[in-house]
Amino acid sequence: MLPELAVPQVDWSVPTDGHPYRAYTGTSLSHWTGQVLGRAPDPTGVLATLIEARTGDVPAGVTVWDLAAPEPRGRLETDPSGIASPCLLSPDGAYVALTRRSAGTERVVEVWETAGGRRIASRALPVSADDPAAVRACTDQVVVATMRRSCWVWRYQSDELRTFEFPDARPGIAPGLVVSPCGKYLMVAHRYVVGDAPDTRCFLEVCVYGIDSGELLGNQRLHHEYRSSTISAMVLSHDGRELALLWDFDAPEPARKLVHMLASSGKIIRIVDGLRPPDPSDAMVAQLPNRGLICLPENAGWIVDLRQVVDAETGAVLPLDGFAAASGDDAPADGSRLIEVIPASEEQLLIVSAQPSDGSPGVWNLQTRSIRLPKLGPFQ
Numbered sequence: 253m254l255p256e257l258a259v260p261q262v263d264w265s266v267p268t269d270g271h272p273y274r275a276y277t278g279t280s281l282s283h284w285t286g287q288v289l290g291r292a293p294d295p296t297g298v299l300a301t302l303i304e305a306r307t308g309d310v311p312a313g314v315t316v317w318d319l320a321a322p323e324p325r326g327r328l329e330t331d332p333s334g335i336a337s338p339c340l341l342s343p344d345g346a347y348v349a350l351t352r353r354s355a356g357t358e359r360v361v362e363v364w365e366t367a368g369g370r371r372i373a374s375r376a377l378p379v380s381a382d383d384p385a386a387v388r389a390c391t392d393q394v395v396v397a398t399m400r401r402s403c404w405v406w407r408y409q410s411d412e413l414r415t416f417e418f419p420d421a422r423p424g425i426a427p428g429l430v431v432s433p434c435g436k437y438l439m440v441a442h443r444y445v446v447g448d449a450p451d452t453r454c455f456l457e458v459c460v461y462g463i464d465s466g467e468l469l470g471n472q473r474l475h476h477e478y479r480s481s482t483i484s485a486m487v488l489s490h491d492g493r494e495l496a497l498l499w500d501f502d503a504p505e506p507a508r509k510l511v512h513m514l515a516s517s518g519k520i521i522r523i524v525d526g527l528r529p530p531d532p533s534d535a536m537v538a539q540l541p542n543r544g545l546i547c548l549p550e551n552a553g554w555i556v557d558l559r560q561v562v563d564a565e566t567g568a569v570l571p572l573d574g575f576a577a578a579s580g581d582d583a584p585a586d587g588s589r590l591i592e593v594i595p596a597s598e599e600q601l602l603i604v605s606a607q608p609s610d611g612s613p614g615v616w617n618l619q620t621r622s623i624r625l626p627k628l629g630p631f632q
């Protein structure tokens with residue numbers, strides 16, 4: 253269950269229907285450059301931002317803000333130049349993994365303690381011109397990076413490094429990827445295309461691997477009339493027991509399904525139809541590309557593309573009304589942009605946005621608003 257995001261004894265900037273949140277407006281976050289460094293895998297109110305020194309009193313670095321507290325959780329005194337995307341927070345917000353460009357094509361992963369603001373470890377990523385390694389997950393024990401056919405696992409607390417290749421019989425992984433909260437298991441989807449056009453057949457395989465050994469521990473295959481498809485997003489419930497996938501089908505009949513399954517066994521609980529097909533031109537989705545699938549507290553359901561809510565108990569697909577009004581139009585005239593959306597409770601969705609300052613070019617102010625989520629359950 254997500255913690256209640258409430259800050260006691262603080263003057264609230266915005267009314268939020270009984271759920272007060274602090275809006276960091278007029279603080280050092282006004283020096284925000286508009287680039288978000290990273291977020292925890294599941295939104296928990298922790299937000300890392302890159303700031304730059306525009307005045308002498310704010311040195312360049314990375315500030316980690318916790319929306320459940322009146323002060324920053326930590327500050328990393330490090331030169332932000334050369335920091336590449338993506339950079340990730342551990343689920344508890346205690347560690348930040350920064351990817352920094354080094355000499356030539358080399359990239360180095362740095363792990364920092366949020367509270368202490370110190371770098372505790374660093375490692376060079378594997379280098380490959382046609383298959384660069386990408387950091388995909390950070391927990392309180394491991395940093396995981398993937399290439400098309402391999403997985404790089406670094407236990408930074410003990411500085412142990414392992415690399416395992418996916419079996420030859422399994423092709424490269426689809427975009428969706430999940431590391432279990434305990435840091436022991438890696439869940440990915442493989443996409444198979446069999447035969448020659450126009451008679452090609454496609455199916456997907458969701459696999460669970462031991463993150464240290466690379467051993468295949470379980471799998472589940474999916475296909476719908478062997479149509480061309482992929483898994484675009486994957487998310488674990490907060491207790492790690494349930495897994496949800498966004499299953500996207502290609503043209504000429506684009507469609508989207510949500511697959512709800514048990515993480516321990518791969519057993520499919522339900523496949524939900526009726527979802528809005530993915531829209532590459534959706535401005536809200538473009539601003540939060542790794543928030544296509546958000547798990548709600550208490551395993552109640554999921555938010556899909558910031559447009560729809562899926563009820564885990566009934567499989568109902570409900571509209572997320574009021575989002576545009578709270579966050580601005582798809583292309584707001586004032587230049588504001590979405591920073592984060594956080595399920596603050598079973599009823600409230602917190603929206604964090606940034607708006608450029610009228611009188612100070614390059615200065616942004618962060619604002620928070622909230623909207624009500626639709627009622628879920630059999631008696632909605």
